[in-house]
Amino acid sequence: MNHHYTYEQLFDFTYNVFKKIGCSNEHAAIASKALLSADLRGIESHGIARLSGYIRLWEAGRINSAPDIKVIHETPSTAVIDGDKGLGLVVSYYAMQTAIEKAENAGTGWVSVKNSNHFGIAGYHAMMALQHDMIGIAMTNASALVAPTFSIERMLGTNPIAVAIPAKTQPPFVADFATTTAANGKLEIAQRKQQDIPTGWAQTKDGKQSTNANVIKEGGALLPLGSDREHASHKGYALASIVDIFSAVLSGASYGPWVPPFPAYVPMPQNMPGEGLGHFFGAMRIDAFRTKEDFYFHIDNWIQRFRKAKPSEEYNHIIIPGDPEREAEERHLREGLYLLTPVVEDLLQLSKRFSINWH
């Protein structure tokens, strides 16, 4: 079994799977590109490893492969989009395009989305703004795994925030992070390696600090960025809450402990107060604030100055947000991508089921 693939091989396969479940050519391409951007950028937990999960959601009737995605409310700089239970990977593309179009006319565009599903990595959607000389923003809520400060109840998702800022001589600034101390994927890695996790990542169901990588499966919770009260976990809790409110309370999606789960075998929450997952997107035209020339001169200067910040003894240099992901993307496009055996086995199942050639 060959575990090394080119991007094109993975794209073709993913595209054909999405076609088989009923996506249009256009939607299948949009979804494949968004999904695989995670693998390219080194965030394998959110990429092709989740393809079979999306298919199971479609089987369970929770994803509509031919959605009628539409704007249901708008002003010159805002819109609310109903995703019609579509793939978040697809709905988000149209929502971000809408934000960009609003920004062309009004200076900025802000789009809150309801009735959607998981959208892959936030950074991919935020980066759509870059080629338009705009700052892009993307965030989403997600099913509850995180306990607020002082609580033992899972109330919030890992609710990521991405901000992409264009530059000219320098590569863009792209921050993309969960509002928890550690993403759930990091716990999964520790589980596979049978390793402990650092304190500050998760707590037991009784609210005690834990180094057990399986603590979430045992009723525990991830901790908000900051880890504990003394290290300001109330700030991570506030950030995750803001993402939840912008994504869902503004749009009419479900929120807090009622956000639908990703695994199709997990029952839907009872008495959901809204429809599906929620996202929030923003686009700000650079020249809505100052000339592009001035902005690009200073953002390049900002990035160059930070790149030269004096490193501590243990490190050679500091990192500008987006550096590691961009380097991974360049490497993966050049050298191809490696997939883990369980992922390959998953894809083989899909290839049999849908009679799609697998490499």
Add this chain to the structure above:
Amino acid sequence: MNHHYTYEQLFDFTYNVFKKIGCSNEHAAIASKALLSADLRGIESHGIARLSGYIRLWEAGRINSAPDIKVIHETPSTAVIDGDKGLGLVVSYYAMQTAIEKAENAGTGWVSVKNSNHFGIAGYHAMMALQHDMIGIAMTNASALVAPTFSIERMLGTNPIAVAIPAKTQPPFVADFATTTAANGKLEIAQRKQQDIPTGWAQTKDGKQSTNANVIKEGGALLPLGSDREHASHKGYALASIVDIFSAVLSGASYGPWVPPFPAYVPMPQNMPGEGLGHFFGAMRIDAFRTKEDFYFHIDNWIQRFRKAKPSEEYNHIIIPGDPEREAEERHLREGLYLLTPVVEDLLQLSKRFSINWH
């Protein structure tokens, strides 16, 4: 010496001091209200304790008490404001008003500000949006005290973010936090009490973790929210960077290690790439997304559900962002405010210098 005062006593005194340095009646009232909101909300480090600091900046010619604050660039949903070296307390009021007016017409309003000074607490400005049925956002850069992840150089300020979200039957959600693990004021408290600080708040000039409350004075740096790499300090570093770029690179203010200091005795940075401090404000009209009725129903539901989240054994209940500050404000308006002796001595000096009656 009586250290207990009513809000009105402190307001009259502050108002008269601002009048004496040349502020108009309107500006003196705006500045006093903004400054004292910090004392009311229990963030004493940013309130009347800083009044003499603002006066010293005026003496040093770094603050213009009669600024010509004007919009120098705009689109339907954006503006850039030149603060003309005014008090940030005053400039921010006009900037936030501009954001609110933009939002009335375009759905949202976003204002980046250059050539300003320290603006007090971010939350006060964000909360201006609440009475207009809008979400308010405020952030500012500040002089460099924070080392990015992997660095030992002070490159960023404590760069706070505030987000105020209106509610109806519930009090509003008001998050207001520095993007560091601990605000500098917390180190100052430990210094006064001659106590150690927890690890994760600050590092030495060589980048080692430190529990010495005086470590900043000895060339050390505050740590970004997250504290260290293992606990995701790169996320706090990214957040502080976003605040810096939105506040200054979008507006033409100074940024990164070149942000002007608050103490008037500290020399201005050499080769500043922009003018003064920068801020960034946003206002989003609720009904630019959905009807007020729907929004208020669900935000009240969100807040009530989170308030009922199961607390851990050690705590009675969890906190909604803004709860402690609102309770402090209600108490202070009812019972008055206590000032520390060094603050009272500072105010006595000001009362003599400007011949203003001190209680």
